[in-house]
Amino acid sequence: MFITIRNLTKSFKKGPNLITPLQNLSLEAPRGEFLALMGPSGSGKTTLLNLIAGIDSPTSGDLMIDDHDVARLSRAQLTKWRSRHVGYIFQLYHLVPILSAFENVELPLLLMPLSRSERRARADAALDLVGLSDRAQHRPPELSGGQEQRVAIARAIVHDPELLVADEPTGDLDGESARSILALLTSLSQDHGKTIVMVTHDPKAAAVANRVLHLEKGQLVNPPATPASAVS
Amino acid sequence: MKLLILALKNITRHRLRSLLTMAGVAAGMFLFTAVETTQHSLAKVTQASADDTTLIVYRENRFCPATSRLPEHYLPTIRRIEGVREVIPIQIAVNNCGASLDVITFRGVPAEDLRKYNPDLVVIAGSYENWIKRSDAALVGETFAQRRGLKIGDKFEAVGINVHVAGIIKSKESQDNNVAYVHLPFLQQASNIGLGTVTQFNVKVASSDLLDPIAKAIDETFRSDSQPTVTRPEKAFFAETAKQMIELIDFTRWLGLGAVAAVLGLVANAVLLIVRARVKETAILQTLGFSRLQIASLVSFEGILLGLLGGAIGVISAYLFFHWQSFTLGNEGLTLAITPSPTILLKGLLVALLLGLLASLYPAWRTSRQPVVQSLSQ
Ligand SMILES: Nc1ncnc2c1ncn2[C@@H]1O[C@H](COP(=O)(O)OP(=O)(O)OP(=O)(O)O)[C@@H](O)[C@H]1O
Numbered sequence A: 001m002f003i004t005i006r007n008l009t010k011s012f013k014k015g016p017n018l019i020t021p022l023q024n025l026s027l028e029a030p031r032g033e034f035l036a037l038m039g040p041s042g043s044g045k046t047t048l049l050n051l052i053a054g055i056d057s058p059t060s061g062d063l064m065i066d067d068h069d070v071a072r073l074s075r076a077q078l079t080k081w082r083s084r085h086v087g088y089i090f091q092l093y094h095l096v097p098i099l100s101a102f103e104n105v106e107l108p109l110l111l112m113p114l115s116r117s118e119r120r121a122r123a124d125a126a127l128d129l130v131g132l133s134d135r136a137q138h139r140p141p142e143l144s145g146g147q148e149q150r151v152a153i154a155r156a157i158v159h160d161p162e163l164l165v166a167d168e169p170t171g172d173l174d175g176e177s178a179r180s181i182l183a184l185l186t187s188l189s190q191d192h193g194k195t196i197v198m199v200t201h202d203p204k205a206a207a208v209a210n211r212v213l214h215l216e217k218g219q220l221v222n223p224p225a226t227p228a229s230a231v232s
Numbered sequence B: 001m002k003l004l005i006l007a008l009k010n011i012t013r014h015r016l017r018s019l020l021t022m023a024g025v026a027a028g029m030f031l032f033t034a035v036e037t038t039q040h041s042l043a044k045v046t047q048a049s050a051d052d053t054t055l056i057v058y059r060e061n062r063f064c065p066a067t068s069r070l071p072e073h074y075l076p077t078i079r080r081i082e083g084v085r086e087v088i089p090i091q092i093a094v095n096n097c098g099a100s101l102d103v104i105t106f107r108g109v110p111a112e113d114l115r116k117y118n119p120d121l122v123v124i125a126g127s128y129e130n131w132i133k134r135s136d137a138a139l140v141g142e143t144f145a146q147r148r149g150l151k152i153g154d155k156f157e158a159v160g161i162n163v164h165v166a167g168i169i170k171s172k173e174s175q176d177n178n179v180a181y182v183h184l185p186f187l188q189q190a191s192n193i194g195l196g197t198v199t200q201f202n203v204k205v206a207s208s209d210l211l212d213p214i215a216k217a218i219d220e221t222f223r224s225d226s227q228p229t230v231t232r233p234e235k236a237f238f239a240e241t242a243k244q245m246i247e248l249i250d251f252t253r254w255l256g257l258g259a260v261a262a263v264l265g266l267v268a269n270a271v272l273l274i275v276r277a278r279v280k281e282t283a284i285l286q287t288l289g290f291s292r293l294q295i296a297s298l299v300s301f302e303g304i305l306l307g308l309l310g311g312a313i314g315v316i317s318a319y320l321f322f323h324w325q326s327f328t329l330g331n332e333g334l335t336l337a338i339t340p341s342p343t344i345l346l347k348g349l350l351v352a353l354l355l356g357l358l359a360s361l362y363p364a365w366r367t368s369r370q371p372v373v374q375s376l377s378q
């Protein structure tokens, strides 16, 4: 299994109260699977995604990704692990506004021992893959939302991570742009073997995934309906 | 290196704010450099060093060139004292005996002796021979000439003395660059002192460790004479007679310190504003895998760049300011020329860099510790 999660619990102290957005959650996913994560607001989707992406650590339980014991890594080790193995795609793209599309995509490569020309080649290839070679020198404010998200996807894949996580990647896009982003993600999983975990509120988006998981109050529940019937 | 470029791009983000910060840093560092330059120039003329060999023989209990009168015939007696290399009698006329910003000093010397006394003297315009030939001729120090806008052939009048500029000189001894040398008898007559009387003798000794014993020997020689002397090294003489001026200049070190504190606060404030406005973006970089050290470096680089760029503007403009605009403070015939030095320039740049670093240490540390998840959802 590429992702193995057992009895994963995450709780926060909020004043005197203990909030537990994730409780004893278990889950497995093979390499290359495209997983969609649905559930009502506050059900713990982002919390789970952040644990899988290694930007947060669980309170208890196991989290193995590609044989890395992610739950036991220190903060510094997690940072290093992320820079090599994870690509994160945000709902609001989060590009650096003063950098060009190319420079944004190049950012993760600055952390690797690469020459300038190697970085250039890789960033160009990533931009090419998302179909934005002709916008390399544009800055985020000069791009449409759909284009920004594609630059963000290029940034997430430029260092060739095995795992992509996406938190409502189409949540802020119109239907047309959303469809092209979903097609891109599908191709990344099918043609490039990326394992993808995508949080979404949109059943149409969830429908492109291989499997849809439903989260409620921090626990996985049996799907109320199959993805196919959810679309209709 | 890559982080440095990123930091450079970051400070162009709020162009106006960065420029204002740098302008403030520049003003502070200008002040700092001005103070340092003054202190440094003062130290050069008052702090004894191993290659000092000049003594000044003055009339005992007299503290102004106008009242110090010594008989010229002391000259051969002083010259015979063991260890004395050269002696020159000097009559001094100044426009202002106390501390003054625009001091004009005439030094009357025996024309044929000046070169022998000071072989380092270089005539950069006009000629030494013309000076010797003409009785009302003056050899004007470079700084003096620059300040007064004097050229060869000019006539000028000061302290009731009319002279003709025959040459412009430059010397390693800073005092020479601030005075006008005229013929001794000419000055004695023009200032109504009368022939045979001088203000002081300047004595060159063989080495700096002879300064004190020879000073004692000279004073001993004339102790029971009608005009007893007091002899001191030139720098000690300056330090003693210009006490008030030195105290005033010493006080300016607090201004320099204040300027440094202001720069520190300014940069720290700018960097704090920068990181506050960029909490989320920093979280994105952290998500991409930027380490704590890299995040902290990025913030520090921005502070250092603000400090160094603003500092460079301030320090270099202060350097040029003192280079083009000559300032001299005078007291009792000795002048303090405030001259810029490359050492101070480097020191200023280094201080600016360190201030930038120091100002960003705390913001950098805090930013690198910010929790990723909470920062992302801000
Ligand atoms: N850092 C935190 N500190 C305290 N509570 C938190 C923190 N992060 C999340 N929570 C709480 O955990 C619960 C789950 O939050 P989470 O963001 O995972 O929900 P979500 O399913 O992503 O919701 P949405 O669909 O609105 O994005 C919420 O009640 C939230 O308030």
Ligand SMILES: [Mg+2]
Binding pocket: A045, A046, A047, A167
């Ligand atoms: Mg969420």
